[in-house]
Amino acid sequence: MKAHRILAGASAACAVALLCGAGGASAEIAGKRVKLGVLTDMSGFASDSTGMGSLVAAQLAAEDFAKELPGVTIEVIQADHQNKPDIGAATARRWLDQEQVNAILDVPFSSVALAVNEALRNSKAVFVASGPGTTELTGPKCSPNTIHWTYDTWALANGTARAVTEGGGKSWYFLTADYAFGHALEGDASAVVKSLGGNVVGSVRHPPNASDFSSYLLQAQGSGAKIIGLANAVGDTIGSVKQATEFGITTGGQRLAALLMQLSDVAAVGLKDAQGLYLTEAFYWDLNAGTRAFADRFAAKMNGRRPTGNQAGVYAGALHYLKAVKAAGTTDGTAVAAKMKEIPTDDPLFGKGTVRADGRAVHDMLFFEVKSPDESKGPWDFYKLVKTIPATEAFRPLDQGGCPLAKKS
CATH class of the missing domain: 3.40.50.2300 (Response regulator)
Structure with missing residues (x-):
């Protein structure tokens, strides 16, 4: 099943939800639902490298993994953090407290990402940071709930x-x-x-x-x-x-x-x-058959544009998160983050890799x-x-x- 709906989001942003499900029994996932929140720059100077493309990348990951979680709905919502740490942190807390978001994705701009990192620390959600570059996320400010994808300074x-x-x-x-x-x-x-x-x-x-x-x-x-x-x-x-x-x-x-x-x-x-x-x-769309196939799917939804590294990181990070949810049989943030570090990473965009104890996703x-x-x-x-x-x-x-x-x- 696939449906779209428009919701009122934080700071006058909109949220687009993609529901992917299939028949059959589910794993032991509470409510038979996984909710992903793409917190990104929809209107500022990083919107071309993240923005709507990051939302599309998360939707493609949800589509691709839906068959692996039969009977479970994977929902993707979005909000614009406006490149402001206070808005980013407030949105993250609202998503956790009121909307039961299980994972927050993307979050370009290091200052915003560090604020979201603290908002999610020791929570029931996972932060898959594919947009920011700060090494603080895997340094002194590392959190057991945070996985840093794509790149860093x-x-x-x-x-x-x-x-x-x-x-x-x-x-x-x-x-x-x-x-x-x-x-x-x-x-x-x-x-x-x-x-x-x-x-x-x-x-x-x-x-x-x-x-x-x-x-x-x-x-x-x-x-x-x-x-x-x-x-x-x-x-x-x-x-x-x-x-x-x-x-x-x-x-x-x-x-x-x-x-x-x-x-x-x-x-x-x-x-x-x-x-x-x-x-x-970390990524180039024309690198091999796998990257080109993804880029073609992405371009079909993005008026011919090819994905950036940040957008590819949203896809790969979301896919690995969903694999960990299936393996852990739960959306509990502590268990899923631990499972993300336990199982190897493997996707058509970044290839094989690992997630270290500090949360750093390691790849070529x-x-x-x-x-x-x-x-x-x-x-x-x-x-x-x-x-x-x-x-x-x-x-x-x-x-x-x-x-x-x-x-x-």
Whole structure:
């Protein structure tokens, strides 16, 4: 059975519910119902990389797993957290207390994710965080209820900085968004560059959501560094890349390395300006038959758009959560989170992996170079794979994060 309904959601947001069920007896799941809440950015500057696409990804996971839970209804609802921690936390608490949501998915923006992480700590629900980048979720702020999917700042900075430095890009200058996320990207990348014998010749910080990067880019250009590391995200990264092209930085011999950039960002920049850019991602829609098949299903519901890494993470994280619900025979958050760490991860988008004691989902990461317009064979054909970073090297070692749960494992 499949039905859709519109509900009134928090903060004037709407919620879309997908009900998937089948006949037959269910497992020992209370109420024969599993309720997933996609808490995301539906209207802000991360809505292209998350937003409606994250909702569609969760719906596809529910559709795909419905046959594995016969007689159980899988419901997916959505709300817009407006990129505000207080709204995110309030929505999470309302979903838990009044709407019996069993798992909260996505939650882009680290500040919002950390607020939701605390709202769900020791609750009966699981937080599958595929949208945020902060390593705090698997570090000092780790929670037994939280699973961190897709990526984090350590994986992105380590992947790009290591691959570029080992490839000869020994001198770096950082253009950094002046808040905790940007500082973390710069700090992690700088440490890798220096550990490999490279040199960080300088850095400059810009306010978040800046519109003019000219003075910062001119400083980066004047530094003479081979690599300009962009320790920012979304609109700031898009603006940095576009203006760097206007100033002739890349044609002058310097290269750009984006420490967080997704498919939707490259689409916004365009291949003419983004070509040659280095970046690390957890997922690419055109990687293999499994990713392409999912991307085709996603595109059919999203007017031809291809999924980003964050949206793919919602699908894979939701699917693993549902597998754990089936294996545990319950939606109790403590039991399901423990089961998610016990059983291996395996899906067509990220392949095989594990979830560690600190809640970090571990899988391969991918180092790409953005194609030129001549190399691209069609819409959304943006990346060429340079290197696969194996799961064993892709994420911060378990013993270096400071998560209390890791010490108990």
